[in-house]
Amino acid sequence: xxxxxxxxxxxDKLVGTLKEEEELKEVLKxxxxxxxxxxxxxxxxxxKEEEIAEQxxxxxxxxxxxxxxxxxxxxxxxxxxxxxNL
Numbered sequence: 001x002x003x004x005x006x007x008x009x010x011x012d013k014l015v016g017t018l019k020e021e022e023e024l025k026e027v028l029k030x031x032x033x034x035x036x037x038x039x040x041x042x043x044x045x046x047x048k049e050e051e052i053a054e055q056x057x058x059x060x061x062x063x064x065x066x067x068x069x070x071x072x073x074x075x076x077x078x079x080x081x082x083x084x085n086l
Contacts, residue, residue: 003028006044007083010071016084027082032070039066 003024008014018024029037035056042052049060056063073079 001041001045006040007074010074011080011083012075014080014084016086018083019085024083027079031073031079031082033066036066036070036073039063040070043067 003021004018007018007024019027028040032040035058038056039052042055043049043063047055049063052063053060058066074083
């Protein structure tokens with residue numbers, strides 16, 4: 001999965017350049033819950049909601065909630081600062 005492309009797509013106002021892939025992955029693992037991380041990665045890889053719901057043993061509605069929650073977190077200034085090189 002390409003974290004850089006996914007983050008550029010999901011972050012509304014990005015100031016600066018994103019860090020390397022490995023660093024981005026570590027920041028996301030720290031800031032997201034385990035389920036949010038799994039759902040975000042799976043959804044960005046193009047998996048269907050039914051498939052993701054099965055994978056995390058939850059409902060499709062919950063998958064949507066987790067994805068929205070992850071995207072909201074990405075747009076918080078505190079997290080955006082950790083994702084970019086200063």
